[in-house]
Amino acid sequence: MAASIWVYADQVDGRPAPIALEVLTKAREMGEVDAVALGPGAAAAGPELGRHGAATVYADEGSDYREFLAEPATEALAQLVALHGPDLMLFGATNDSRDVAGRLAARLGVGVIANAVDIDAGPDGFQITVPYFGGTQLARVRGLKSPIIVLVRPKSFDASPSGGSASVKVMNLNVNPGSRRARITQRVEAASEKVSLESARVVVSGGRGMGVAENFTLLDQLADQLGGAVGASRAVVDAGWVPYSTQVGQTGQTVRPAVYIACGISGAMQHTVGMKHSKLIIAINKDADAPIMKLADLGVVGDALEILPKLIAAVAAARG
Amino acid sequence: MSGCPPGLQVRCLKLAPRNTLKIVVTVKQVPDPNVPGHLESDNTLARDGEVTLDSGDESGIEIALRIKELGEGEVVLLSMGPAGARDAIRKGLSMGADRGILITDPNLAGADALLTARALAAAVAIEQPDLVVCATESYDGSSGMVPPMLAELLGWPQLTFAKSLEIADQIARVHRQTDTGYQVVEAPMPVVVTVTAAIAEPRYASLRGIMAARNKEVKQFNLTELGVDPTGPVESIDRVELAPPRSPGEIMVENGTAADRIVALLRGAKVV
Ligand SMILES: Cc1cc2nc3c(=O)[nH]c(=O)nc-3n(C[C@H](O)[C@H](O)[C@H](O)COP(=O)(O)OP(=O)(O)OC[C@H]3O[C@@H](n4cnc5c(N)ncnc54)[C@H](O)[C@@H]3O)c2cc1C
Numbered sequence: 001m002a003a004s005i006w007v008y009a010d011q012v013d014g015r016p017a018p019i020a021l022e023v024l025t026k027a028r029e030m031g032e033v034d035a036v037a038l039g040p041g042a043a044a045a046g047p048e049l050g051r052h053g054a055a056t057v058y059a060d061e062g063s064d065y066r067e068f069l070a071e072p073a074t075e076a077l078a079q080l081v082a083l084h085g086p087d088l089m090l091f092g093a094t095n096d097s098r099d100v101a102g103r104l105a106a107r108l109g110v111g112v113i114a115n116a117v118d119i120d121a122g123p124d125g126f127q128i129t130v131p132y133f134g135g136t137q138l139a140r141v142r143g144l145k146s147p148i149i150v151l152v153r154p155k156s157f158d159a160s161p162s163g164g165s166a167s168v169k170v171m172n173l174n175v176n177p178g179s180r181r182a183r184i185t186q187r188v189e190a191a192s193e194k195v196s197l198e199s200a201r202v203v204v205s206g207g208r209g210m211g212v213a214e215n216f217t218l219l220d221q222l223a224d225q226l227g228g229a230v231g232a233s234r235a236v237v238d239a240g241w242v243p244y245s246t247q248v249g250q251t252g253q254t255v256r257p258a259v260y261i262a263c264g265i266s267g268a269m270q271h272t273v274g275m276k277h278s279k280l281i282i283a284i285n286k287d288a289d290a291p292i293m294k295l296a297d298l299g300v301v302g303d304a305l306e307i308l309p310k311l312i313a314a315v316a317a318a319r320g
Numbered sequence: 321m322s323g324c325p326p327g328l329q330v331r332c333l334k335l336a337p338r339n340t341l342k343i344v345v346t347v348k349q350v351p352d353p354n355v356p357g358h359l360e361s362d363n364t365l366a367r368d369g370e371v372t373l374d375s376g377d378e379s380g381i382e383i384a385l386r387i388k389e390l391g392e393g394e395v396v397l398l399s400m401g402p403a404g405a406r407d408a409i410r411k412g413l414s415m416g417a418d419r420g421i422l423i424t425d426p427n428l429a430g431a432d433a434l435l436t437a438r439a440l441a442a443a444v445a446i447e448q449p450d451l452v453v454c455a456t457e458s459y460d461g462s463s464g465m466v467p468p469m470l471a472e473l474l475g476w477p478q479l480t481f482a483k484s485l486e487i488a489d490q491i492a493r494v495h496r497q498t499d500t501g502y503q504v505v506e507a508p509m510p511v512v513v514t515v516t517a518a519i520a521e522p523r524y525a526s527l528r529g530i531m532a533a534r535n536k537e538v539k540q541f542n543l544t545e546l547g548v549d550p551t552g553p554v555e556s557i558d559r560v561e562l563a564p565p566r567s568p569g570e571i572m573v574e575n576g577t578a579a580d581r582i583v584a585l586l587r588g589a590k591v592v
């Protein structure tokens with residue numbers, strides 16, 4: 001019998017999170033795939049999840065899932081697991097899903113394999129690839145208890161539609177009101193960036209080597225010229241130079257642009273896990289031995305503050 | 321207590337109303353980020369290199385101390401690890417925390433997140449704090465799974481990815497980081513809160529703090545004393561291999577031509 005794989009699909013108002021579609025695309029190669037979508041819009045997300053490989057979408061439109069962190073979703077999933085007993089449960093590594101996966105695993109008494117970048121289905125079960133030490137080593141991990149819960153890193157797989165269609169089962173699960181505790185009372189959106197970091201074709205990133213916050217205007221200018229977005233290392237986000245929404249890396253965004261330009265970034269592994277799969281990597285760094293130079297297709301040893309104005313002028317000239 | 325999931329090993333606790341806050345901060349000793357790490361032959365993380373208190377947990381200690389300094393309270397550091405993890409606790413005590421608890425047991429070597437959370441939960445159940453503060457993820461585990469597991473085992477709510485934290489009338493309120501901004505989230509105490517580095521710049525220990533820390537109590541427990549059964553592993557590592565290396569790139573020292581070289585590459589990538 002084919003393995004039963006579930007994908008927990010984050011969705012907002014009927015739009016599935018990109019990572020849900022990425023994970024479904026991978027999952028459908030490996031067995032029978034169903035998806036679980038919770039919160040207002042869950043049912044409307046069904047068809048898109050079906051197009052990416054879900055056979056059945058279990059949807060509950062309850063508003064608690066949107067208003068309260070983690071606990072209502074954990075309850076719902078625990079109930080569904082008890083009914084259907086999937087072998088493998090895949091979660092995208094978003095903040096919301098991480099909270100839910102951890103709680104659910106503790107409730108079921110199983111582990112969570114986090115940071116997964118690949119999954120293989122073999123005759124003796126699933127083997128999950130997890131990078132260690134900034135991706136220099138890859139461990140092949142196996143879950144020993146069912147269901148195996150896996151958190152998949154964003155952009156590990158490319159989403160593509162299969163043309164399938166899902167049967168959407170709309171449910172009204174009886175979620176314990178005691179799980180309504182961590183209440184979201186307000187949602188604040190940062191001033192929306194011109195181009196979203198996640199989908200930008202060019203990302204121009206800066207780190208501590210940019211010297212002071214004001215120098216980020218150089219990165220803004222270059223990004224504008226190239227129709228790209230500005231990214232940053234955690235060092236400068238923590239220093240308050242730029243908002244968290246620009247952070248690239250383990251605890252920030254994972255990007256995979258056509259071009260990634262790293263200016264004054266050393267290339268700590270927590271940064272590079274978020275950008276190493278960019279198609280072309282250009283680094284500007286004073287230090288020829290900075291780790292980022294080993295990752296770069298072109299490493300320029302020099303002062304970013306001197307090179308950037310010249311680069312901005314050269315791009316302007318090239319565009320005519 | 322309502323909302324307490326059935327069948328958990330750890331009792332759900334009801335707090336007596338109290339004017340002073342008791343905060344437990346979980347702290348982990350991790351390999352020094354400045355020294356490259358490796359896996360042992362049995363595929364557990366090597367613990368023989370330089371170790372240090374996880375910088376993420378320093379942020380947790382800092383916010384706990386600031387909350388305590390607003391009124392009255394106690395900050396207790398809780399760590400699970402080998403005997404040497406006492407040093408990590410000491411470092412936090414020298415920042416100003418009041419006392420420490422170390423859970424150490426041979427059966428915990430190579431413990432996964434769930435067993436770690438079960439051990440921590442048992443100690444938290446003894447302490448009965450109002451608040452447990454954890455870092456969002458540890459430097460070496462990096463799964464961020466211990467805090468939500470801990471919250472679930474305790475039967476408490478969790479407030480995660482907090483870049484600010486305030487307490488009022490037995491309610492904890494955080495600004496929770498999201499990809500595009502933040503959410504204001506609140507929950508009744510007791511609660512588990514995970515904090516990001518943005519929450520507070522950790523203080524340096526003063527000389528006086530370091531001296532005072534020597535006399536602060538660090539209690540030690542093993543699993544039997546905590547009533548925790550070590551369970552078998554929940555996952556196993558089949559093998560570890562080197563990732564395929566990226567083909568080496570071109571390195572140039574800026575001599576006035578870097579901008580043109582970059583533009584040529586940008587053209588090739590069709591972004592100019
Ligand atoms: C659990 C955990 C999670 C983390 N998550 C992330 C994450 O998501 N993202 C992230 O980025 N980091 C993350 N970090 C932090 C990470 O380890 C590094 O500390 C951080 O990435 C360093 O930022 P940086 O490269 O800007 O600064 P530094 O490491 O200080 O590097 C500055 C670089 O600039 C160069 N430089 C200086 N002046 C110039 C100049 N004028 N021109 C050109 N180059 C110059 C220097 O040679 C140096 O290489 C995390 C850490 C931990 C422990």
Ligand SMILES: Nc1ncnc2c1ncn2[C@@H]1O[C@H](COP(=O)(O)O)[C@@H](O)[C@H]1O
Nearest residue numbers: 346400455457458461462463464465466
């Ligand atoms: N062995 C441990 N002892 C104490 N706290 C821990 C331990 N492991 C994890 N934690 C806490 O949980 C946070 C997240 O860890 P992790 O789930 O390993 O990413 C850490 O930053 C600590 O605050």
